[in-house]
Amino acid sequence: MHPALSVIFFTVISGCGYGLLFLVAVLLALGPQLLDQREALAALALGVVFASIGLASSLLHLGQPQRAWRALSQWRSSWLSREGVAALITFAPALALAWLLCHDAGPALRSVGALLAACAALTVGCTARIYSSLKTIPAWHNALVLPGYLLFALLGGSVWLWLLDALVGTGRLLPLLALAAAVCAALCAALKRDYWMLVDRGDPVSTPESATGLGRFGSVRSVEAPHTEENYLTREMGFALARKHATRLRVIALVLFACLPVLGATLAFVLPEKSVALHTLDALIAALSATAGLFIERWLFFAQARHRVMLYYGARTNSA
Amino acid sequence: MTMLPPPSTKKLGLVIDLDICVGCHACAVACKEWNDGGQFGPLPDENPYGREPLGVWFNRVHTYEVEPEEKHKPAMTVHFPRSCLHCETPDCVTVCPTGASYKRAEDGIVLVDDAKCIGCQLCAWACPYGAREYSEQRGTMQKCTLCVDRIYNETLDEYDRQPACVMACPTRARHFGDLGDPDSAVSKLVADRVGYDLMPEMGYRPVNKYLPPRPRQTGCAAPAAAAAEEPADFSASPLLRWMDRILSR
Numbered sequence: 001m002h003p004a005l006s007v008i009f010f011t012v013i014s015g016c017g018y019g020l021l022f023l024v025a026v027l028l029a030l031g032p033q034l035l036d037q038r039e040a041l042a043a044l045a046l047g048v049v050f051a052s053i054g055l056a057s058s059l060l061h062l063g064q065p066q067r068a069w070r071a072l073s074q075w076r077s078s079w080l081s082r083e084g085v086a087a088l089i090t091f092a093p094a095l096a097l098a099w100l101l102c103h104d105a106g107p108a109l110r111s112v113g114a115l116l117a118a119c120a121a122l123t124v125g126c127t128a129r130i131y132s133s134l135k136t137i138p139a140w141h142n143a144l145v146l147p148g149y150l151l152f153a154l155l156g157g158s159v160w161l162w163l164l165d166a167l168v169g170t171g172r173l174l175p176l177l178a179l180a181a182a183v184c185a186a187l188c189a190a191l192k193r194d195y196w197m198l199v200d201r202g203d204p205v206s207t208p209e210s211a212t213g214l215g216r217f218g219s220v221r222s223v224e225a226p227h228t229e230e231n232y233l234t235r236e237m238g239f240a241l242a243r244k245h246a247t248r249l250r251v252i253a254l255v256l257f258a259c260l261p262v263l264g265a266t267l268a269f270v271l272p273e274k275s276v277a278l279h280t281l282d283a284l285i286a287a288l289s290a291t292a293g294l295f296i297e298r299w300l301f302f303a304q305a306r307h308r309v310m311l312y313y314g315a316r317t318n319s320a
Numbered sequence: 321m322t323m324l325p326p327p328s329t330k331k332l333g334l335v336i337d338l339d340i341c342v343g344c345h346a347c348a349v350a351c352k353e354w355n356d357g358g359q360f361g362p363l364p365d366e367n368p369y370g371r372e373p374l375g376v377w378f379n380r381v382h383t384y385e386v387e388p389e390e391k392h393k394p395a396m397t398v399h400f401p402r403s404c405l406h407c408e409t410p411d412c413v414t415v416c417p418t419g420a421s422y423k424r425a426e427d428g429i430v431l432v433d434d435a436k437c438i439g440c441q442l443c444a445w446a447c448p449y450g451a452r453e454y455s456e457q458r459g460t461m462q463k464c465t466l467c468v469d470r471i472y473n474e475t476l477d478e479y480d481r482q483p484a485c486v487m488a489c490p491t492r493a494r495h496f497g498d499l500g501d502p503d504s505a506v507s508k509l510v511a512d513r514v515g516y517d518l519m520p521e522m523g524y525r526p527v528n529k530y531l532p533p534r535p536r537q538t539g540c541a542a543p544a545a546a547a548a549e550e551p552a553d554f555s556a557s558p559l560l561r562w563m564d565r566i567l568s569r
Contacts, residue, residue, distance in 0.1 A: 001445070063439020063459025070436055071417035074322045080442055081417035135411065135522055136448040205521055206448070208384075212400055213516045213530055214338075218388040223397070226348070226380035229372050232453040236444065308519070309450035312382055312402060 001137065002239040003302035006060040012156070012294045014054025014087070015124055015149065019157020021047035021094055022120040023180075027173075028097065029113030037101050039169035043161055044098050047120075048091065050160075055087055079133050083126035090119040124153040131301075138203035139305035144195045151191060152257075152294055155184035159261055159290040162268075163283040166276065174268055174279060181286060182265035189258035192297065196250060199304060211311040222314030237307035246304055249296055257293025261286040322416040324409060325425035331500035332427045332466055333406050333527035334486065335509055339534045341381075341493040343399030348379040350488030351403075351464075359469035360434070364457040376453040378464040379403040379485055396536055401494070403485070404451035404464035405518065405526030406430050412443040412452060421461070428500070428527060429466045437461050448522050471496070499527050 074081040093116035128149035131140040162177040209215025264286030365375030420436035437460035444452040467483035497506030515529030554564040
């Protein structure tokens with residue numbers, strides 16, 4: 001599939017934003033005293049900004065962005081529509097939570113926090129289902145896509161909250177957040193390894209023989225395409241990444257989203273507790289590295305996915 | 321509304337006979353011409369006379385070689401027109417976030433409402449048959465309309481109320497009709513020739529059916545070629561014997 005930058009940017013940045021909102025909301029729901037007011041407000045603000053930038057970027061992918069409001073109407077059947085509705089609804093508890101933090105409304109923080117956590121998780125879940133519900137793309141239509149999107153959003157959220165904690169927080173949560181980021185990174189790496197193995201196995205379900213229905217007569221080979229130049233289908237669905245680059249990019253993604261953040265988390269336990277600058281630098285490197293790794297991971301998610309329509313153009317297997 | 325309507329009794333669609341399609345692309349050209357000027361047009365091309373022209377077509381004709389497992393049998397060339405199959409349970413309709421992509425309750429035709437389409441292209445991603453092509457110029461998704469602006473057009477002669485591709489086919493490899501009515505000509509044709517669905521494993525239940533190529537006659541091409549290699553026998557006639565002697569000098 002053609003890796004459209006607007007869509008990749010949208011899933012990565014809004015994923016980080018909703019992950020951040022989820023973590024702040026969970027912390028506030030568990031115990032409002034865990035985060036101080038300044039840190040919680042900063043995290044809510046960054047989460048809302050990330051989510052908004054991501055949503056704005058997704059509009060760039062549309063041919064008629066001025067009609068985007070129509071996408072909120074078909075939530076009964078369409079995951080894209082559900083995603084839009086959930087994304088917008090999530091802003092309400094996020095803003096309510098910020099208001100409550102400013103007005104010291106203690107008891108309500110827990111319930112609104114729980115609501116925000118649920119909405120943020122639901123939004124990322126809907127994003128994942130847009131892709132995993134497409135039966136035409138075996139690399140997306142599998143059980144690892146939904147947990148993958150959720151885990152990567154959590155990873156993005158935890159590294160950015162870790163950075164905020166080092167920058168504006170009390171530093172009390174630093175070990176906890178660094179540990180959370182490291183655990184998320186390790187889980188993401190394990191999940192991605194399984195995912196890449198699954199994708200490499202290919203798709204034995206559809207073949208040029210079943211696509212044309214001519215398999216009963218023998219093996220089917222495309223000898224002439226309908227057009228001599230590219231068309232929309234071959235550009236959009238026919239994008240396939242050369243395998244040797246894929247292997248290299250997978251390694252780079254793993255180093256960036258897993259190895260470096262785990263290393264940074266380990267350092268967070270070793271660095272002198274008083275040195276705010278060192279802790280901030282450590283968290284900053286982890287956050288930037290994880291986000292960059294997320295971009296490459298998401299780029300590969302698109303670039304390596306093969307669409308079944310290419311069987312008509314002579315693609316032998318659907319394997320990546 | 322992108323929820324699928326309850327199954328209609330009328331299921332308009334095409335039957336494509338792979339036995340007699342000669343791959344002339346007349347259906348594709350006629351489709352492009354009608355729909356460029358019809359109610360749903362235009363179908364703009366990018367860079368139409370340049371080095372890399374790109375444009376929307378609703379109908380594409382592939383050519384395949386089918387090689388039998390038994391090596392002594394000759395391979396078969398099959399021309400294969402591909403267009404929207406107007407599926408009974410398609411995902412291209414249900415994934416649409418705006419309600420622009422819809423299936424008509426009265427006859428099952430799958431259409432795009434150009435005024436509602438936001439150009440997210442998710443419906444094209446959801447179609448395994450490559451039936452939908454996005455127009456960069458219009459910013460909306462385009463697809464086969466089954467010439468809905470022809471088939472109900474009462475200003476046309478009744479015979480002309482058929483899709484442009486069916487009208488254009490010089491070998492009558494394309495047939496249009498109600499596949500929901502078991503007594504219709506197209507349904508009988510499908511029953512006679514054991515018409516089939518493309519990628520039935522996807523579960524979209526296409527309305528359009530394909531008629532398989534009839535088995536090719538085998539055993540004529542190979543012996544005829546072998547016979548040509550054998551020396552001719554001129555001994556029967558004195559005239560031929562004389563000619564052979566003269567020509568062999």
